[in-house]
Amino acid sequence: MTHKFISIEGIAKRFPKAGGGFTTVFEDLWLPMQRGDFTCIIGHSGCGKTTVLNILAGLDAPSSGAVIVDNQAIEGPSLDRAVIFQTHALLPWRTVMGNVAYAVSSKWRKWKTQRVRERAQKFIDLVGLNGAESKRPAELSGGMKQRVGIARALSIEPKIMLMDEPFSALDALTRGTLQDEVRRICLETGQTVFMITHDVDEAIYLADRILLMTNGPHAVLAEVVENPLPKDRVRAEVHKHPLYYPVRNHIIDFLVSRSKSFATDMRGKHDPRNVPVVRPGLAEPAVREATVITPSWPGLSRPSTSSPR
Amino acid sequence: MTSSLTLRAAVVSVALFVAFMLAWHVATRGTSAVQQMDPEYAKLMGLTATQGKSAMPGPLDVGAKLWEHLRQPFYDKGPNDKGVGIQLAYSIARVALGYMLAVLVAIPIGFLIGMSPLMSKALDPFIQILKPISPLAWMPLALYTIKDSSMSAIFVIFICSLWPMMINTVFGVASVRREWLNVAKTLEVGTIRRAFTIILPAAAPTILTGMRISIGIAWLVIVAAEMLVGGTGIGYFVWNEWNNLSITNVINAILLIGVVGMVLDLILARLTRLVTFPE
Ligand SMILES: Nc1ncnc2c1ncn2[C@@H]1O[C@H](COP(=O)(O)OP(=O)(O)O)[C@@H](O)[C@H]1O
Ligand SMILES: [Mg+2]
Numbered sequence: 001m002t003h004k005f006i007s008i009e010g011i012a013k014r015f016p017k018a019g020g021g022f023t024t025v026f027e028d029l030w031l032p033m034q035r036g037d038f039t040c041i042i043g044h045s046g047c048g049k050t051t052v053l054n055i056l057a058g059l060d061a062p063s064s065g066a067v068i069v070d071n072q073a074i075e076g077p078s079l080d081r082a083v084i085f086q087t088h089a090l091l092p093w094r095t096v097m098g099n100v101a102y103a104v105s106s107k108w109r110k111w112k113t114q115r116v117r118e119r120a121q122k123f124i125d126l127v128g129l130n131g132a133e134s135k136r137p138a139e140l141s142g143g144m145k146q147r148v149g150i151a152r153a154l155s156i157e158p159k160i161m162l163m164d165e166p167f168s169a170l171d172a173l174t175r176g177t178l179q180d181e182v183r184r185i186c187l188e189t190g191q192t193v194f195m196i197t198h199d200v201d202e203a204i205y206l207a208d209r210i211l212l213m214t215n216g217p218h219a220v221l222a223e224v225v226e227n228p229l230p231k232d233r234v235r236a237e238v239h240k241h242p243l244y245y246p247v248r249n250h251i252i253d254f255l256v257s258r259s260k261s262f263a264t265d266m267r268g269k270h271d272p273r274n275v276p277v278v279r280p281g282l283a284e285p286a287v288r289e290a291t292v293i294t295p296s297w298p299g300l301s302r303p304s305t306s307s308p309r
Numbered sequence: 310m311t312s313s314l315t316l317r318a319a320v321v322s323v324a325l326f327v328a329f330m331l332a333w334h335v336a337t338r339g340t341s342a343v344q345q346m347d348p349e350y351a352k353l354m355g356l357t358a359t360q361g362k363s364a365m366p367g368p369l370d371v372g373a374k375l376w377e378h379l380r381q382p383f384y385d386k387g388p389n390d391k392g393v394g395i396q397l398a399y400s401i402a403r404v405a406l407g408y409m410l411a412v413l414v415a416i417p418i419g420f421l422i423g424m425s426p427l428m429s430k431a432l433d434p435f436i437q438i439l440k441p442i443s444p445l446a447w448m449p450l451a452l453y454t455i456k457d458s459s460m461s462a463i464f465v466i467f468i469c470s471l472w473p474m475m476i477n478t479v480f481g482v483a484s485v486r487r488e489w490l491n492v493a494k495t496l497e498v499g500t501i502r503r504a505f506t507i508i509l510p511a512a513a514p515t516i517l518t519g520m521r522i523s524i525g526i527a528w529l530v531i532v533a534a535e536m537l538v539g540g541t542g543i544g545y546f547v548w549n550e551w552n553n554l555s556i557t558n559v560i561n562a563i564l565l566i567g568v569v570g571m572v573l574d575l576i577l578a579r580l581t582r583l584v585t586f587p588e
Contacts, residue, residue: 017520041489050540057495058494058495059491059494059495076494077495077496077497078495078497079495079496079497081495082495085488085491085492086440089488089489089491089492091489091511092493092508092586092587092588093511093584093586102496102506103496106496106497106498107496136586136587137588138586138588139588156496158401253322288516
């Protein structure tokens with residue numbers, strides 16, 4: 001088994017209900033991720049995608065279970081894990097340069113201003129924003145703001161990038177350009193990426209693996225779809241690939257019907273520690289691989305008794 | 310369009326001003342017949358009785374007196390006759406001192422309270438009770454404990470400036486957007502740096518709004534406080550001129566109080582605009 005860079009091990013999130021008791025958003029979620037993987041997660045609103053991402057970021061703690069990164073349990077946020085927020089979360093009182101420089105100087109606290117600015121400039125140029133350095137976020141279009149967010153995340157040389165629907169607020173044209181750039185940058189730098197999206201085409205274009213999550217509460221990771229498209233895919237050609245529509249249809253089928261009925265269909269048959277890996281169109285029926293996850297901590301090795309409800 | 314609106318508004322303002330001045334002038338012009346009376350009594354009653362002149366000064370009297378004050382604002386002829394500039398300077402100095410003390414206390418404390426949900430909740434009842442107390446109600450307590458009238462006036466300014474600033478600081482700090490705090494968290498920014506680079510700039514507009522409310526209240530209160538403690542200051546000047554029955558001077562002082570209050574407010578408004586960020 002290949003070395004797992006990130007390992008989500010049996011995490012659950014429960015929120016206290018208004019009238020007492022708890023709502024379980026999801027539980028017993030297991031997932032390994034390899035270094036350099038581009039993983040997208042798709043699921044309906046409210047199934048807990050943001051919650052998973054926040055747990056990966058260390059902004060939120062799981063109610064039980066743990067996430068291991070590089071053999072260490074996540075205890076809180078880290079400069080190794082950069083987050084690109086859905087609402088870009090730029091500091092409105094700082095300029096573009098100021099926002100990126102803030103991240104750079106947070107990572108390298110002893111650097112002189114000049115050095116910080118040089119590095120920030122490099123990443124502002126990388127996302128194509130040179131000329132806009134001294135603009136405030138309020139003066140930028142949605143696409144430009146998201147670029148600043150990307151530059152800020154990349155500038156601290158993270159080991160992992162976590163993106164929460166980074167392009168959903170953008171118009172189709174800007175979204176396409178930014179997808180191309182993120183893809184190029186991630187391939188060049190070998191980034192490990194975990195991204196939430198609502199857009200099936202975006203997921204197929206960007207991701208190596210697409211995680212399908214059922215509806216909440218008690219959401220489960222239903223399938224891991226392995227993207228059969230070649231790694232050197234180009235935007236203009238993707239939809240002509242013979243496997244494009246099988247993948248797309250598989251995901252859409254899931255979102256339209258199976259995400260709701262999964263819990264009843266699969267009662268007792270779904271093993272959260274052995275989520276089926278599917279390659280739509282390559283072999284029918286879908287290939288299943290046994291990837292039983294062995295927990296990194298002895299304390300975590302509990303029998304996976306919980307069945308999806 | 311907007312410039313023409315400004316222009317029209319200016320025309321209306323000037324017209325209203327002129328109309329008011331005319332009405333004032335007409336209303337205070339001597340009209341009643343000169344009364345025959347005992348010359349001794351007439352001397353006591355002054356011009357009001359002997360020449361049928363109204364006790365209320367007209368705009369020309371006030372204007373003339375104002376010119377006199379403005380030409381020589383800083384003369385000092387003993388405790389009961391100082392230039393109006395000196396009196397205003399006393400008042401402004403007291404407000405500045407009390408206000409600065411309040412800034413030094415309210416903002417750091419408000420910051421700490423705002424950053425801790427526990428302290429926000431725990432201290433809220435105290436603030437809610439202390440806030441509506443008229444600052445002048447503190448005066449006897451201040452006089453008793455401080456035993457110095459001028460310091461007591463400063464204390465009263467301090468107390469009345471404190472609450473709006475503190476409440477706004479607490480609110481501003483407590484309502485910093487979660488996403489900005491998350492940015493700091495993911496960048497592993499420490500508490501002190503986070504306070505100065507995220508919370509302070511994010512809360513600054515709210516804090517400055519509180520400071521602007523405070524300076525307005527402080528300027529309202531200083532007049533009353535100085536009437537009570539006496540000695541110096543524009544409030545004392547008003548009371549003293551009332552005792553001298555110089556309505557002209559009272560009106561002049563009212564005008565000057567208004568102008569200074571407006572200037573103070575403008576300064577804070579300018580500062581607020583400096584720290585406000587567009588979103
Ligand atoms: N602080 C909270 N308190 C209670 N429920 C919450 C809280 N945060 C999220 N939830 C619930 O958790 C579920 C998952 O939320 P989220 O992760 O934001 O979903 P997604 O990103 O997939 O749309 C939602 O049903 C939401 O109502
Ligand atoms: Mg979400």
